[in-house]
Amino acid sequence: MFYREAGQFKTSYKADQALMPILQDRVGLAVILIIAFAVIPALANDFFLTSIMIPFLVFALAAIGLNILTGYCGQLSLGTGAFMGVGAYAAYKLTSIFPEANVIVMVLISGVFSAAIGAVFGLPSLRIKGLYLAVTTLAAQFFLEWCFIRIPWLYNYNASGAIEVPHREVFGIVASGAEATPLARYFIVLGITTVIALLIANVLRGRIGRSWMMIRDMDIAAELMGIRPLRTKLMAFAVSSYICGVAGAMMVFFWLNAAEPSSYSIRLSFQILFMVILGGLGSLSGAFMGAAFIWILPVILKFVPGLIGIDLAAETIEHATFMIVGALIIFFLIVEPHGFARLWQIAKQKLRVWPFPY
């Protein structure tokens, strides 16, 4: 009733193959974009932007990256954190070598390095599958993390061993460094995330995306039908790592301002994997929902006890957060193993047939 595609006739191939053939979807997306681009910047304060919206968008982008690999191509990876780190360190080196260049362009280019390294670590995927592959991606995680610590060239021989984001301006606006306003950062992050998400949405329904899904569903059958597994899998690794690399670079340039090797540890890999699984494997909107859940929930949990007047030590809250998040992860896996994206699908189906149950 509320969500009815009956009566929306397509009269051309173009209309039939549109990204969102249903009017309600288009309206919904437009509303979300208006909220993101106009309402939030107008109403939100700096705290909301820097500690909720910017990290949420960065994580959502990283989750999209991992979702391409795990959700669409079926290759389990635990090295996401390290690939994000590669992007961050590459962007850092690039802006120190070319201080005049546009920092947004540098962030986008840094993903290329991450893609190359991701493809190298994707090589074993032709021979190794499933959980075994997941463990080999841990090799990437620990090896790259070690590189970030042990190769001083990567962090410009800083005494602290951390990378600090320099002051950079884009078209006269401070884009990175400590002086950049949260609003400017928010717009940059939002812009990059939106553009990449839309691009990927189109790639996924084209030839490349469908060949990834064939590999995921049954690799041998895909091979028999003329998909070259090595090329397809490596491309999935490269595209996935590119996006993760860009997300990692944004994480340090537009959110944290400084990053240590431990920022890109295995814990980050798990966080991203949680977002993908809870959001729904093989769903772009799921990546956003998963990122919202995993990032925003602990922030809320941190503030709720204070708001309702219970005074707890910071440590206790942190421990309780761990417990609650762990328990909720298990709970959601039991209730809906296909993630929030599936819940949303069910809700849409209900709306479609309302007021009848089916």
Added chain:
Amino acid sequence: MLYDIFIDPFVQMYDMPDFFLQVLWEGFVAGILYALIALGFVLIFKASGVFNFAQGIMVVFAGLTLVGLNENGVPAYLALILTIGVMGVLAYGVERVVMRPLVNQPDIILLMATIGLTYFLVGFGEFVFGGEPKQMITEQLGLPTGSTAFEIGERGLVILQHIDIAAALIAVLMVAALGIFFNKTRIGRALRAVADDHQAALSVGISLNQIWAIVWFAAGLVALATGIMWGARSDVSFALEIVAFKALPVLILGGFTSIPGAIVGGLIIGFGEKIGELYWGGLVGGGIESWLAYIIALIFLLFRPQGLFGERIIERI
């Protein structure tokens, strides 16, 4: 450069045999501990096909419970018994709350559930016993604490910690006990039946739920032993979690389903890691222990994708 890589380390090994033996012993002890953690993984994977990521945290949790109880005035041996009880409750709870509703889900969902369990146990352990590192109650448990030095050659010296010897002995005993348990007892045979084929086991009247609870309990006991041994070498803290990640390359080296594989894999990784670190690590700035095990396992996998003792995966369309 080539000399440094290919000749110098071997010259050093020959020149200082005492140091080399010490390195080997360190590798052996580390390998035993990795093998013990891997053993817990294998037990659960064998019986339920669940890749139990929480095994590492179970080690910490067991050690922490033991020490925490002792700190609160419970005598050491009573604390040990109580901890065994806690691991039993944990096993039953996991079976009841996590595993049973997730029967028949794909591997990755089960893996995620155990990672969720990891988060929960980290939070719970810190919540109850506090997050700071704790001293293991080695002496109260009657474990040896001294060390013996052996003279090798003219001036060489190899030092063996008694606790390491005890760890190795306990590991051997545990593997032997598990072997007997799996091959000779009724429950052990039921376990193997479940491992081979869930449905066939169900159809001859084996209770899957009961078996899973037993397996998680067994894994909990292995975790407790590992926690005591590791805690005696360093402190009991959540840093141990990192050590648990070392068990993963051990697993893929040995194969996910093989108990001897876990032991052999653990020893290979233990020896390889220590020798690599001490003789070659200096060339690239040290600290290569953190990833060498993974690279060894990765190279190995390229030649034998199912691991040393793993079952060959046959693919058909």
